[in-house]
Amino acid sequence: MGVSSLRRGLALLLVLLALPVVAGAETLRVGVTGGPHAAILEQVAALAAREGLTIKVVEFDDYQLPNAALAQGDLDANSFQHQPFLDEQIRAHGYPLAVIGRTVVFPIGLYSKRIRSLDALGRGDKVAIPADPTNGGRVLLLLEAQGLIRLRPGVGIAATPFDVIDNPRGLKLVELPAAQLPRALDDVAVAAINSNYALEVGLVPHRDALVLESADSPYANVIAVRAAERDRPALAQLVRFYHAPEIRRFITEHYGASVVPAW
Structure with missing residues (x-):
């Protein structure tokens, strides 16, 4: 290799070494x-x-x-x-x-095809909630905040249907995988649906939910x-x-x- 070629090679190497290493x-x-x-x-x-x-x-x-x-x-x-x-x-x-x-x-919300207000829930109506532990407890707390059920004191987000100690309307809590909850709307009075799944089926949470968690959830x-x-x-x-x-x-x-x- 000639001197000029060697110089060009060294110059190219220096340029390559000077290039930033990108995450790409x-x-x-x-x-x-x-x-x-x-x-x-x-x-x-x-x-x-x-x-x-x-x-x-x-x-x-x-x-x-x-x-x-x-x-x-x-x-x-x-x-x-x-x-x-x-x-x-x-x-x-x-x-x-x-x-x-x-x-x-x-924000998780309560949706229905049958009623326009939670006040219209009848005795023994079915309410579908997420089957996973944290979202299930999250929905039970939302139902409690609406006065529909009462949970064992102090249970918090770990609540399950077994922690319901007062259910004056005798609501039947149906646990389903979260992704299936939008499809359950035809079979239950109310379904609690995460906003990502609600949006996926054309529901607009801040418009269509009977009740929606606050944005500071x-x-x-x-x-x-x-x-x-x-x-x-x-x-x-x-x-x-x-x-x-x-x-x-x-x-x-x-x-x-x-x-x-x-x-």
Whole structure:
């Protein structure tokens, strides 16, 4: 190799070494449930792609699967659950997961095709609630706040139907997987539906719910990762892109008060 060629080679090497290392060298597989979680993350992925980070959105139709997939290494992160649900999953399954950022709040609501007010609930009417522990307790607290039932004192979010100590209308509490609750509206008087699933079937929570949790609900959704990788630079990039002004604007313009940014 001649001197001039050697100089050109060294110059090219120096240029390459000076180039910034971007997160785009990696592809992140991020699990979500369908509806707004998926739609928002698609926007995040598009924003991240402009700076070289590839985000592959992986959809699930069940709340139990994304954490298992993350724990066993099939995902790099997930974005579908609130903090109390994640805490319960960690207690129940020992998943080595951690939170790296907050996303949105989906206020849970009570919906009906049969009645226009909870005052119209009859004796023995069926009320469908989520079968998972944290969202089930969340709905029981909402029913208690509406004066429909009374729970054992101090039980809080851990409440189950067995903790109902007063049920003056004899309401029948039917536990179903959260994703099935919109379809249950034809068979029950009232169904408690998370806003992400309500929006997926064309319901507008702040318009159609008989009762809706307030927007300051403590059930903010989170981005979860394996605890051992919580400091991975590409995952910090994921949070940065999710928290971008463009994503907040997309959420507000597309979902109004039905989905609330939590950062």
